[in-house]
Amino acid sequence: xxxxxxxxxxxxxxxxxxxxxxxRKPKAFALLGQELVxxxxxxxxxxxxxxxxxxxxxxxxxxxxxEDRLVCRFHGWExxxxxxCVTVPGLTERAELRAPGVKAFALQEHAGLIFACLDTxxxxxxxxxxxxxxxxxxxxxxxx
Numbered sequence: 001x002x003x004x005x006x007x008x009x010x011x012x013x014x015x016x017x018x019x020x021x022x023x024r025k026p027k028a029f030a031l032l033g034q035e036l037v038x039x040x041x042x043x044x045x046x047x048x049x050x051x052x053x054x055x056x057x058x059x060x061x062x063x064x065x066x067e068d069r070l071v072c073r074f075h076g077w078e079x080x081x082x083x084x085c086v087t088v089p090g091l092t093e094r095a096e097l098r099a100p101g102v103k104a105f106a107l108q109e110h111a112g113l114i115f116a117c118l119d120t121x122x123x124x125x126x127x128x129x130x131x132x133x134x135x136x137x138x139x140x141x142x143x144x
Contacts, residue, residue: 006032010119013126019112022046028061037061041068046107046114047081054100
């Protein structure tokens, strides 16, 4: 069976998970063949990156959080919420830091769900079905 190509769907918003599935511990998810790592900042904002460190391709979901920075468990590179590498252990001068960043993805939360978009260049906003917003239906969803 040939690999599925989902690139034509990357510009749309997709439900990634329930809001309660994401906390202060990095967690792995997959969307349209992309592996993502998602976590929350101390302020509660959900953040998503490609689940690969640009240094040695290690899964960032196996890493930890230091304040609001995601730390790769392999060599300790630290990435801020925008995906920029802000710390490389062993570099003493800030000017030495020319490390590549990690790709960040857009997330939005609505009706207890986290929506992700892998390509926001189209300018689309997430479509949230009205019945998702009905308080009488809160908690009536099904998990698969």
